[in-house]
Amino acid sequence: MDFEILQPGLEVINTIAGLNSLLKPLKLAQQKIALVPTMGALHKGHVSLVKIAQQHADVVVCSIFVNPTQFTDPKDLEKYPRPLQHDIEMLQDAGCDYVFMPSVKEMYPVPENWHIDLGPAEFLLEGEFRRGHYQGVTQIVKKLFDAVDPDLAFFGQKDFQQVLMIRNMVAHFNLPVNIISCPIIREEDGLAMSSRNIHLSAAEHEHALVLSKALTYVKDHFQTESIDILLKEAIAIIQSVKGVELDYFTIANSETLLPEKDKAAQQLVALVAAKVGETRLIDNMMLN
Ligand SMILES: Nc1ncnc2c1ncn2[C@@H]1O[C@H](COP(=O)(O)OP(=O)(O)OP(=O)(O)O)[C@@H](O)[C@H]1O
Numbered sequence: 001m002d003f004e005i006l007q008p009g010l011e012v013i014n015t016i017a018g019l020n021s022l023l024k025p026l027k028l029a030q031q032k033i034a035l036v037p038t039m040g041a042l043h044k045g046h047v048s049l050v051k052i053a054q055q056h057a058d059v060v061v062c063s064i065f066v067n068p069t070q071f072t073d074p075k076d077l078e079k080y081p082r083p084l085q086h087d088i089e090m091l092q093d094a095g096c097d098y099v100f101m102p103s104v105k106e107m108y109p110v111p112e113n114w115h116i117d118l119g120p121a122e123f124l125l126e127g128e129f130r131r132g133h134y135q136g137v138t139q140i141v142k143k144l145f146d147a148v149d150p151d152l153a154f155f156g157q158k159d160f161q162q163v164l165m166i167r168n169m170v171a172h173f174n175l176p177v178n179i180i181s182c183p184i185i186r187e188e189d190g191l192a193m194s195s196r197n198i199h200l201s202a203a204e205h206e207h208a209l210v211l212s213k214a215l216t217y218v219k220d221h222f223q224t225e226s227i228d229i230l231l232k233e234a235i236a237i238i239q240s241v242k243g244v245e246l247d248y249f250t251i252a253n254s255e256t257l258l259p260e261k262d263k264a265a266q267q268l269v270a271l272v273a274a275k276v277g278e279t280r281l282i283d284n285m286m287l288n
Pocket residue numbers: 037038039040044045046048049154155156157158159182183184185186192193194195196197
């Protein structure tokens with residue numbers, strides 16, 4: 001892909017060399033650079049990351065790259081939405097400075113082996129259902145960090161485990177990048193915004209609301225019920241909706257992601273993943 005869509009206020013860059021020549025002088029001039037990595041099909045959740053990034057940095061770079069190495073289901077990769085013109089307009093409206101949209105060849109010029117130790121949480125939850133997913137995620141995020149050399153990088157709490165894995169990758173390489181986790185943006189009806197929501201029919205969208213409903217139930221009853229009861233109720237709420245196939249619902253320690261039974265333990269998070277029709281969705285809520 002070698003296209004260029006230049007619009008005033010937003011510069012589109014397709015190559016790492018192009019990025020370097022634009023960003024190096026800014027770095028030398030002590031400008032703070034923020035990176036917002038995405039896979040495109042942008043929505044208000046992505047825009048919120050750009051807006052938060054603008055509050056912390058002088059220059060905001062958003063990357064759009066559908067990274068093949070993190071997909072464990074080829075059909076999921078094939079049907080991943082790619083509305084590029086719409087994305088560019090959204091970033092322009094958000095006042096983003098640069099969008100980096102490399103080709104697969106640009107990011108992976110030669111075949112490579114990547115494996116780093118991400119700690120035991122790599123294999124839990126998403127890591128169990130999408131084996132190898134976080135190796136692919138950390139591989140591309142490291143490449144994006146090398147290409148952009150950001151001071152800060154912004155990620156959504158919606159991908160809760162992803163933020164932990166990226167922090168572990170940053171620690172592994174001792175990278176000087178500040179990782180900022182940003183709040184989940186929801187539709188008015190509570191559904192966490194996600195690029196994959198585009199695949200939901202109206203009925204499936206309605207069914208998918210049960211995920212945020214179950215999380216809200218747990219949050220609202222956290223002070224009065226035991227963890228066992230909260231889990232039982234949340235799972236029953238989800239299983240009562242036809243067409244929703246639960247992968248997991250857990251109440252976990254927010255650092256280890258291991259299940260937690262002690263409500264007095266610090267930083268508990270409820271995390272859920274389910275298939276709604278053919279679309280797999282995730283969501284989570286902090287509990288204390
Ligand atoms: N609803 C949201 N609120 C805040 N941040 C979000 C939201 N949805 C996605 N993000 C964040 O945007 C960044 C890019 O995510 P990505 O492009 O994969 O979008 P997505 O909506 O998560 O898509 P999908 O989950 O369908 O792949 C990630 O850091 C992700 O956590």
